[in-house]
Structures are given as C-alpha cells and as structure tokens.
Amino acid sequence: MVFKALGKYKFWVAAALFTMLLQVGAALWQPSFMKDILNVMSNMTLSTSGKVDKISGYGVSLIGIAVIGLIGSILNTITAAKVSQSVSADIRERTFRRIQSFSYADIEKFKAENLVVRMTNDINQIQILLMMIFQVLIRVPILFLGAFVLSIITMPKLWWIIIIMVALIVLVTGIAMKLMGPNFVAFQTLVDKINGIAKDNLRGARVVKSFVQEANQEQKFDAASDELLGRNLATGYIFSTIIPLFTIISQLAIFVAILFVSTYITDSQSLAQSQLGGIMSFIQYMMLIMFSIIMGGMMSMFASRGFISMGRIKEILDTKPSMKFADVPAETLTGSIEFDDVSFKYPGDDELTLKDISFKAAAGEMIGVVGATGSGKSTLAQLIPRFYDPTSGVVKVGGQDLRQVSEKTLKNTISIVLQKAILFYGTIASNLKQGKPTATSAELDRAAEIAQASEFINQLPEKYDAKVEERGSNFSGGQKQRLSIARGIVKQPNVLILDDSTSALDARSEKLVQQALDQDLDKTTTVIIAQKISSIIRADKILVLDEGRLVGQGTHQELLQTSDIYRKIYETQKGKED
Template sequence: MIKRLGHSVREFKKYALVSPVLVAIETFIETFIPYLMAGMIDKGIIPGNLGYIEKMGLFMLIGAFISLAGGAGASWYSSLASAGFAKNLRHDLYYHIQDFSFADYDHFSTSSIVVRLTTDIMNIQQAFQMLVRAAARAPLMLIFSIVMAFTVDAQMALVFVVSVPAMAIGLTIIIALGRPLFKQVYQRYDGLNRVVRENLRGIRVVKTYNRAAVENKKEARAASRIFNVFSKAERILQLNMPIMQFVMYSTLLFLAWFGAKRIVAGTMQPGQLVSLLAYAMSVLMSLNILSNVFNQMTISLASAQRIDEVLTYKSTLTNPRDALTAVPSGEIEFKNVDFGYEDDHVTRLHDINLHIHSGETIGIIGETGSGKSTLVSLIPRLYDVNKGQVKVGGENVIYYDIRTLRDNVAMVLQQNVLFSGTIAENLRWGDENATDEQLVHAAKLAQADDFIRSLPAGYDTYIEQGGSNVSGGQKQRLTIARALLKHPQILILDDSTSAVDTHTDSLIQKAFREELPHMTKLIIAQRISSVQNADRIIVLQAGRIEAVGTHAQLLAKDALYQEIYHSQVKGEETDAKN
C-alpha cells in the first residue's frame, strides 16, 4: 500500500528528500548548542573568562542562524512536497474511477468516493508533510540528544534507557486501541456526505413538502454517529499527553535531584547538569513529537487504506486486448441475456433474445421496474451481462474498445445532466470540435433551437450547475441535441421526452424519421404516443419480453399493451373534458 501511494509523489520526490536533509542539519546544530552552553558555563561564566564566553556565544549565534535556515527550508520543501503529493494522488484516484463501470460506482457509492477524494486525501497530505518534516526531526533529535547526553555524563544519561522504552510502550498501546475506531469514523463520514448530498440535490422537494425538520434529524443522527466514535478515538489518543508528561517530569526530577547531589559532591559541573536537563527536554520533546506523528499516522492510516481500496479495485469493465476500433453498423442483438445488479442479488432481466436491424426505430414500453433502462444500459456497456451476449454491429460488445463503442452508442439518460457553462459548451460534449452550424442543426432536430434563440444570450446563455435555470423539457431537448452531435450509429432515448409536450414530442420523432433514417433508434417511453410510429415496439414485463410488434399488432393481441393504451386514452379524454 505504501509503495502504491508513494508512487504519487513523482516529480515532488526531490523536495521530499531535501527536507529531511535540512531537518538533519537543523537538529544536529540544535542538539550541539547545549553542549557549547555547558562549556560556556563551566569554562567561561564560573571562572569569569570573558573571552571564552564571547567565543562560545558567537558559535552559538552562528549555529542558531544555520539551524533556523535549515528549519525554514525544511518547512518550505515539506509543504511543497505534501501539496504536490496530494495533487497527484487526487489526480490518480480521480482518473482511476473514470474507468469504473456503473456497477463499480454502485459498489463504493458516490458519497464514499467524494469523501475519499477530499477528507481522506487531506488527512494523508497532513501525514505526509509530518512524515518528511516532523517524523524525520523527532528520531534524529532523540538519537542526537541521547548521544550528546552520554558524551556529557554517561552515568546520568542511563535514565533515558528507562524513560524512552516506557514512553514507546505507552504509545504503541494507544495506537493499537485507536486505529480501528478511525476506520469507523470515515465510514460514517460517508453516511453524512450521502445525507447532505441528497438534501442539497433535492432541496426544492424538501422545501415543497416542508420536510426540513425531518432532514435536520437525519443529519443530526449522522453527525452524532461520527461524534460518538470520533470522541472515543480522540479520548484514547489524548492519553499520550499525560503519559508523556509523567515520563518527562519523572526524568527531570531524577536528573535535578541526583545532579544536584553530584555537584555538591564535586563529581559533576553545573554546566553539565544544565546541558543534561536541556537534552532531557529534547529527548522528551522528540517523544512528544513522535506521539503526535503516530496520532496523525493512526488517523491517516484509515484514510490510506480507503484510498488504496479504490486504487487497487479492478473494474468489472475492462478493454480487451486487440480491441475493435470500428462499429460497422447499428445492428443490435441480445442472445440469452440475464442480468442482475450486484447490490440487490435479484435478476432484473431474464432470457432476453432480440434482434434489431440497423436503422430501425424501436419503441420500448412497460410498467415501472420492468427492466427498460436496464436493458438499454447493456448496449454501451454501462453494465456487463451476467449471462449471454449483447452484440452491436455483429460483434459482442465486450470486444470493442470502450471509447469506440460509446462514441457510436449515444444515450440520453433518464436523469438529464447539464454542467456549468454555456449552452454551446454543453452541446459540445457530444463533439468538442462541432461548428456553430452543427450545433444549430442538432438543436433543430431536438426542437431546441427556437427556445435557445429566445434566450437573451442565445447559445452563449450560461447554464447553472445541474441546469437549474432551464425547465425539465428544455433540459431534455438540450441533452438530446448533445447526443445527436456524436453522430452515433445507435441513439438511445431513455424516457427522454417525458417532460416535453406531446406536440413537441411528435416533432422530435418526425425529425428523427426524416433526418436520421440510417441511425438505429431505441426509444423508452411511458407514453404510447411517443413510440406508436416505431417500426417495432417491445413490451417488457418483470424483466422479460412480453411481446414485440407494431402498434397495430400489439393493440390487437397483447393484453398488457392494450391496458396501457386504453388507460392513457381514457386519461387524455378525461383531460380534454376538463
């Protein structure tokens, strides 16, 4: 795991290596200064040797400036290295999830991925900066201080042989108890993120139904679950401070007591005791720094494992070797297809056998939950089948290069999404090199050109995030135009005209018949009027093909189609009377 995450340091590795070198310089001089101070006291201050005092004072001043420069440089480079590491890690994680299938996103959940890209990476960034700065400083300070303490007085320095292991054992126990709790914390962050995302995305519904109080309770429950675990983990980690203070003050008392006795006995100089006390403070300070490092490492280890889980996850969707890079036609074939989503373990499609000729217009209709969207999602490999084959242009879709396949299968999803930017920028998602004339032509086919031109800035009108400043019907027409700009072999409209009035819907279907005769078109619809002119209509029920035929054929022989048709006709007649 460490090696995989460390790969993201890349071009910032030199900064990460320079920082510990500067830390070593800073720490060595910092621990050498008390040694000079001992000499200044014993050989300068006590005997009154002013020249020696000035000489030692000058050395200490120069050393302090060098140490300061080393510390400042180490902080600069460690900050640069950690920020760069986080940037690269976020890039690597984000690019990795771009290759995920819909099933992979279902496996992790969107909210969990967002937390990993934000909170978890921030934790790792802080840990990395601490690693190349504080984690290098603390052991060096510990080693240098102990070595210098033994140089000053080996007998008194033996106290560190007891105090250092005692502190290390205490820290080890604390980390072992705290680490599992932090893993729970970030799992509960996922839950809070999910609640907040749902609330903000559905804020209009929340306000309309006066459900703010209910949503507040959901957020409070999610926040409380984080608080309960996080506070328990923090209480455990905070035990390191009293342990550290107990060891530190016990060591200082020992040195002060026995050092004073030895000075009185004449076996030790006052300067030596001062330097030993300074080294004791340095040793215990380094242990305190190490405890903080271990605390941060404990927190970040849970984050590192969560990020590594995503980075090492093998997507269920992969490009084959020697992938096909051309789709010869819009012919589609389903052969003995079964499919079920990973999370619910229910087979949603059963033994689907269907052949669609290139250029055909196919309507798909059925009750809610009958598997309409699931069926068409298999064509561009948003999901892979559990059994059987889906063929496009005579070849199994798993043999195509994914980019090639999806460039030739344009799909307008149920949940239409527009991005922040102008209308023209959104349309060019279909073809980034599309000319203005091509934009207009696609918009006209989707019956969007008129309303676009009615806007003050026309095609340069700015779309707010999620398309909140356009109506549902306008959003649908824009996403249809965007799909048409791909010039695909196959166009799939997944209930993509549900918010469009019947007149506009009929104009869109007419434009498709007249302007796009060679494109295979699959139209999922709730309204029979949207598909009744299709070459064939597929009726789905409970994941199975109930019937296939023209509007007239189905109206004559299929009971489910008749039921849907008559209920809609009756509804239209009632609306007309009202």
C-alpha cells in the first residue's frame, strides 16, 4: 500500500534519502577530526605556531562539515515532509474511493464511526510514520553501523565494550516495546470507542436532554476516556525509565573505556600520544551508537502506532466490495418489478428477514407495501435498488436480473427516498441535483411542485440557492422529507421507491403529494412503503407483509375480503381516525 504510493514520488524519495545520508556522513566524519586535533595538541615535536595552523585547518573543516550536516538536515525535513504529506493524501483519497464502492453490508461491518477514525486519525499516524522513516528510522541503522565500525577501527582493543553496551540497550528497548505494544494496539480501539460515544451524544442531543441523560452520557464518556488515559500513563511511565537506563548504560561504558585506556597509557608511556586522541573519538562514536539506539528505540515505539494504523487502512483497501456490478453496457430498463422466491437475511444474522417473497408489478403501477413494524417492509424496498443482494431468489427490474445489469443502468433506473431524510451541507439546488447533476431550473421546479416543496422554497429569499446547514438542521422534518422526495423525482426514474418518506408530512401535504404522484408520474412505477393504509389505499397492488412473509397481495378492496391481517390493520387505523 505505502510502497505503491511512494513509487509516484521517486524524485522526492531519492532526495530525502540523499539529504539523510549527508547528515549521517557529517555526523560520522566529525569524531575523526577531533582525534586529529588532540593528536596535534599532544605532539611535542610541533611548534606552537605549527599547532595553531593545523588546529585552525581542522577547525575550518569541522565548521564545513557542520554546515553540510545542517543543510542536509533542513533539506531532509523539507523532502520528508513532501513525501509524507503527498503519500498520506493519496492513501486518504484511495481509502475514501474504496469506501464509496462499499455496499451497505460492508459499511455496517466496519461501522461509520470506525471508518471516520481510520480516515482521519489512522492516516495521520501513517503520515507521522513516513516522516519518521525518512528522518530517523532509515538514518539510525546507517549511523549505528558506521559508528560501530569506526569505533572498532579507532580502538580495536575495546570492541567488547561496544558489544556489551549495545546488548544492554537493545535488551532494555525490547522489554519496553513488549510492555508498551499492547497499549498502542488498545489506543486505536479506544479512540474508535470515544469517537462513537461522542457522535451518538451529539446526534442524539435532543434525546439526551429530553430524558435528562447528560450525567449518564458523561459517565460513559469518562469511562472510555479514563481507560485511554490509563493506557497513555502506563506507556509514559515505561518510557520515563528508558532514557535514565540508557544514560546509565552509556556512562558506565564510557567509564570502563577510559579506565582501560588509562591502564594502557600507564603501562606504556609511548602509547599515550596515539591513545589520547583515539579515546576521545572512541567516546564520541560510543555516544553516536547510544544515540542511534535510543532514537531507534523511541521512534520504533511511536512508529508501532503507525504500523498498526497502516494495517487498519490496509484492511479497508484489501476489502473487496461484497457486491459487484456486471461489466456490461448501460441500457434503459422499464419499470416492471419482479421478486421470484426471494429470501434475505442481514450479514451476521441467523434468522431470515424476508422469506420466499414472490410478486410482479407492471411498469407504471403504484405498489403499496404495508405491515407491522419489523415485518420486512424497508428490507424489501432496499433489495430493489440493490443495496443488498438476496440470500436466495432473484430480483428483476425491467425483466433483467439486477446482478446482470451495470451500476449505471441501475442508478439511472431507480430512485429511493428513505424514511430518514438526509440532506447535505450546501444549497437546496445542490441537494436536488444529487439526483441529476445536469438538472435544469424547469426540472427542479417540476420536482419541487410534485413533492410540495415549492410552497416553502419560493418563500425563501434565495429560493433554490438557500443555504442548507449540515444534515439539513435549518429545515423541519416535513421540509426535509419533501426535499428528499424532490431529489428522488428530479432524476425522472422509471422506478421510484418511497420508504415511509411522508411520515413527517401533515395530512394535507401527504394527500397533495399522493395526488401529484398519480397525475405527474403515471408512467413511473412507484413503490410506497407505509405504516398507514391511507397512504397506499389507491395503489394498483398492495403487498401485505407479516414476519418477513408475503401474506397477501391485491387491491384495497380485494385485501379487505381476503386478508385477515390487512383487514385488522385497516380497522384499527380507521378506528383511530374516527
């Protein structure tokens, strides 16, 4: 996933690696000059002026190396930022496109709040990881190997001190990472949980306040937040012991190195001059080794979160949409609908929601679907635009099995208006044009008239350019439903599904909508899911569902004679109206 994205930015990757090598080279080069400077200072054969000249030359070289390292550091930061920002942006776009291709079942599997966290927090973690890779994680092993080799070349007799120091630091780092690893895994899960609690609380703010559940919501949020705090503190406590331990190990190593070199000098005064410069370079290389291990350890701990996030994003990108559309040319389908022995159950459920449903509807008919709550009405409606595929049986539109037509054909043929009206931030026009991006003003007017939305749109100063707040919060429930109906109509589909989408309308508005649908959409097959029989009483065919089974179909008058369930529903509702 990441390597594929990096291939697009080969120049910037190469630049980041080159500038990183400049930093490493400068860091490894400096200790050798310190050795030369100390050797000059301890050389008894050189005059004072000769020493000054040589030391000045070495000083200028050291300044030059430092400038090279500084330039490399600045350019490395710029190029690494370019790579990390660009790659994370590409991954974010790929992830969003993949989510857009998911079916309802796929989205329900991941959960909406989880997908939001993955697209924001997890991709930010990947961005941080890439920055660390090109600034630290690649530099650290090169710096370590270079310092390790040069330290042994400088003081061959003290190689074992380096080995012991490295082994101790690696051991401490390994133990710390093992202890902190589970906390990093739990961190992302807890972020998902907190995000879900916050989202539910904000979306259901009216319910929370009306039932005085603020304290309960605070308790739930605090519990998850405290658990996250505990994980972070546990990580912090472990991390707080690492640097002191590293410091103790490195200082002990330096002490042992100086102790052994002092014995060499004591035993053989002739070695003093060569050993004095060497021990200073050796100590500097030891510090570079310690620094590289410390940085590698710390960055690896933080990078582990990035690798976890990378796995979570990879899970999305590797998920193949559970629903595939046929790769065939687009065509025009008529509005006929047929269910042939259709059964369906939701992913993860054991029981069938729909059982052996069979019926036919001719193009241009109005089909009503009625039944008790939980009888499967909305599920039946969602199979027609192929939000889900049936578990068994065949759903046909225009005589074609929906699994054999292209996505474009299906979307151009069918519109669905859901019970929960969802509007997007923008304008009324931008929301209506989601049904048909090329819709003209006349088409918008026609759709608004049929949906009885023009009566409040025309009262707005900006009319169709009126602003729609997030989730349509500046419109009433009835207004949002009418705008949703207009959005479904503006496409002029051959099949229009209204899933209890007039539930928030008053009786007068609902009646006007039904009359307009009869008169202006007489060639469109209309499927109306309703709780109230009055909403579908004039339908050409009414389907009666009970516990997922089709227990009756026919006109209103026919069902009064043949269906006990329909008759009971009608009499109950008629009694309430009376």
